[in-house]
Amino acid sequence: MSNIDIENEEIDLLEPELEDGETLSPHDVKFWKTTYETNKETGKARLKSITINKLKLLKVFFLLGFRRLDIDDQSTFIRIENNRVIKRITINQVIDTFFEYLDEKDFWFDDEKSLNLDMIKEKFITSPGSYFKEDKLYRLNLFTKEKIEFNTDTLNEKFLYYKNGFVRITKAGVEFNDYSKLEKYIWESEVLTRNFTFTKYENSYVGQFVNKICQSEAADVGDRIKALKILMGYYMHSFTDCKLMALMLTDSKISEENEANGRTGKSLFCKILGYMLSRNPEKLDVKTFIDISGKNFDPKEKHRYQDVGYETKIVVLNDLKKYFDVDCIYNDVTEGVTVERKNMSPYRVKPKIILTTNKTVKIEGDSSKDRFLEFEFSDYFSKKRTPEMEFKHWFFRDWDADQWAQFDNYMISCVQDYFVADCKLMEPEHINLNARKLKENTAVVFLDFMSDLKIQFNQWYNKAELFSAFIRRYPDYDNQKFKQMHFTGWVKLYTKYMPEFEEFKKERDEKRSDDVIEMMFRKASNVEDEIM
Template sequence: MKLTDNTQTVTGMSDGKLNQSHVDGSDFIKETEDKKLRFSSSKFFRFIHGKGIRKIRQGADFDLVLVQDYIVSKISTSEVKEIVLNYVKTLENDRLTDYILNKTVLFSLKYLDAVETIKPKMHRDKPGESFFYFQNGVVKVTAKGIQPPIPYRQFKRLIWKDHIISRTFNDETDIETTPPMFQDFISKLSEGNEERFKRICSVMGYCLFDYKTSATSRAVIINDEKVSSAPEGGSGKSLIVDALSKFRKTALFDGKKFDAKADFVWQKIDESVRIVGIDDVKRGFNFEDLFSIITSGFRNINKKNRDEIELSVEESPTIVITTNNILKGNSGSFLRRQHQIEVFQFFSNKLTPLDYYESTFFSDWDENEWRRFDVFMLNCVMLFLMHGVTEYQEKNPQQKELIRETNQSFAEWIEDNLELLTAFEGVGTIQTRDSFLDATNQRFTSLSDRKFTNYVKAYCQIYGYEYVALSNMRPRGFRISQKSE
C-alpha cells in the first residue's frame, strides 16, 4: 500500500460521515536549544489523528485503519511507522530520525491502543440500489439502469479501500455489436436456452447485490447438469466465482479440504468480505452445517490469537458453492436456503475455455473486453433488481430429487436393479440392502434396513411406484410396482 499524507484530516465520524478540522501535533518531537530531545505522547497522537489513523474494535482486539477522503483501509503497525518516519525525515535532523527508529514501543499495539476508536458506518447497497466502486467513481445500478460514475469527493460515504475495483468504468462499448466474451461463455453454459441464461445472470446479480436480510439470504450452489458417479469437472463453474470476485471482495476456500465445523475455518472472513467461494466441495458435503450462517450470519468467527468476531446476516458475505455432485437435502429447510444453478457441460477437460476462446479469461483481456465485461455484469445486477432470481426447471429433476433424498450411489444402483425390485415374488429387505452395499463398495458402511427401506420408498414416491411390504415373506421383504391408474 502506498501511504500518502491525508488531504482532508479526520477528527470523528457521525452516521458514516466525516467531521473534518485541522489537527496539528507536528511538533511531537523536537530538539531544544540546549540540544535535548523532547517527545510528547499527547502531540504524537494528535499527529497520528491528523493523518487519519484510527482503530476499530474487534472484541478485546482492534484493527488500525487509515481514513483518507472517505476511503478506509486497514494498516499495520509498520505502516504507521512509515507514515511517522516519512514526516520526521522532512525535519532533516538525524537525531530525531534515529530516536523514532529506535523507539519501537511507539509502534507496538499496546501503545497504539490509545488511538481513537471509531465505529464507521461503511457504505453498502440499499433496497433497489446497488453500488460499485471503480477507479473513476461510484456507479449506481437500479432496475431502471446504470448511472454514470459519481466522484468519491462528491459521494461522501465511507468505503473500504479493497472494495475499489482496479478499473475505470465506461459504458460506451460496442457490446451491442460485439457481445462480451463472458456473456458468450454464460450462453454456452446455458445451452443457448434463454430462460436458463437469465437464471444464471440473475443469480450472479443476486451475488453482487450487497444487501440482504434473514428473509432473503441464500447460499448459491453451482453444479453440473449431468449427474455422474465419476464427474470430470472443467465445466467452467469456478470461472463464475472468479468473475464475481472482480467486483466484490471474495474469500476463497478449497472445497475438498473444507470442514465447516473446524475451529478456524472462517478466519479469512471479516466485515469487509462480501462473497465466500467454496470451490469443488466433495461428495457428502453437509449443507446443513451452513444453515445458521445463512439465516443468522457468521456468529462465531474464530481467529488464531484473537477474539471471536460476529457478523449479523446483514453484514455477512454471500456463500457460493461449486460442486460436481448433487448436495443432499430436499426438504423446505434446504431449498429455502439456496439458489441453485446448473451448467451445461459445453466445456470439459477436453475442451477448455482457453481452447475455445484462445484467450485466458481476465488476464488476457484488453481494455475493450473489460469494458464489455463490466457492462454485462452490471446488467446482471439490473436484471436481478427488476425480476429477482428468475425461474428455470432443471434437467433430470426426478433423478436429482432422489439424490438429494438419498445419495448418488443409491440413485444409480436402483435404476440398474429395477427389474429385480419389480419382480412379483419380491426381494428380501436385508439381502437387497447388502447387495446394494456390495455393489457400491460400501460393505462396511452402517446402513440400517429401515433407512434402506426409506430410500426405496423415496424412489417410489418420486417416480410414481408403489412400495408393497411382503409381510408373509421370511425374512421380511418387499416389491415395488407401478401404481394403477
C-alpha cells in the same frame, strides 16, 4: 530572528493560526521540544536534549489519516486515504508512513543548525516502543467525534467502486458519480483497479460464457440464463437483511463409472463474481471474496473461516467432498459465519455462500430445500474444451480496457435483472440433476430392477417380497451390509427423483398388517397408469 529562546530553554509548541477554509496538515504540528545550554566560553547555545510531546505526535498520526476502528468489540488500526477510502494497517505501517512523512517535511530548525532530521529519527529508532505502542495508538480518536460509517448496499441499491468514481444501481437505472458525492466510507479492497465507462455488452466474453454453461436440450435455455443472471445479481448485491440462500453449483453429466467429469466452468463462474467485488480475488490478502477448499473444509473445525474478514461479501466452498451434508452449514448460510483466529476474539460476518461440487449433494428437509438452490453446468466445457481454448485467451488477465468495460456493464445488467425481479430468486430448470442424484445414491442394477418391475400405481406391494426378488436377481447384494432398510431407502429415492412418481410419504403410502409391511406407488400428474 532566532527560533531559540535561550532564556526559556525550549521551542514553542503552539500550532499556526489558520485562515478561513484552511485545514491543519501534519506538517503544521510541531511534536518535539528542544532544550539548550549555553557554552560559557563562546556564549553560544548548544543542543542539550530533544523531548517528544506524545500528544502532539499522536495528532500527527491522526492528520496522516490513522484511526482506531471498533467493530464488534474488536479494535483495529486503519488509515483513511483519498478522503473516503479506508485501508486496514499494522503498527509497522504506521511507523513506515511516519518516517516517510519525516523525509517529506521541510522542518524548521534553529538558526545554528544544531538540530537536524537525523537527530529526530534517532530519537524514535532508539526507543520505538515509547511512541508506537498499541495503548498509545488506541487514543487516536481523541481528536475527533466522527463515527466512521461505511457505505453499504441497501434493499434497493447496489454500489460499485472504481478508480474514477462509483456506480449506483437501482431498479430504475444506473448512475455514475464522482467520489465527492460519496458521503460515507468504503474499504480499499472494494475499489476495483480499473476505470468505469458505459458501453454495449451484448458480445461480452462473460455473456458468451453464461450462455454456454446454460445450454440444455432438456430445459428452457432462456429461462436458465434468466435464472442464473438473477442469481449473479443476488451475489453482487451485498445487502444481507433478507432471506439468504446458498447456490450449489454442480455438473450435468456423469460418466458411466459414476465419476464426475468436472472442468465445466464452476471455478471461473465464482471468479467472475469475485472480480466484481474485489481488487484481485486471487490474492490472499484481499478479503472481499474468499475461496476455501472444500476438500479440506471441516464444519466442526473452529478456525474453518479464519480467512474471512469484516469486509468479506462472498465465501466459496470449492469442490466439496462426496456426501457433504449441507445441513451442517445451514446456520452459516442464514445467520452468518463465526470467524475465529489465533489470539483474537471471535467475530461474526454475514457473507453470501456458494458451494461447488462435481458430485450431487443430498439436500433434505423443507428448511434446507428452502435455502439451497442447485444449478447444473452444461457439459459444453470440459478438460478437452476449456474456456481458454474456446475464447483464445485467459479471462481477466488478457483483457483490454474495452473488454473490461463490457464485462462491467454485463454484470451490472445482472444486478438490474435482480432488482427488476423484486429481489426474488428463480429456481433454475434442471438438466438431469434428479437422474444423477438417483444414480449416485443407489446402483445401476437397482435402476434396472425397478424399470423391469413395471410398477402398477395405487396397488400394494409387499416390501419384503420386493427385497427378496432384488437379491435373488443380484446375489452380490445378499450380504450382511445390505439390508431391507437400504433397499427401502433406494425405493423411496426412486419415487423422489423419477418424474413419473409422486414422492413416497410413509404415513400415506405404507401400511402394516401383522408382520407384513406393504407400500404403494402413486403417479405424478399427467402420466399413464402403467410405466412401460
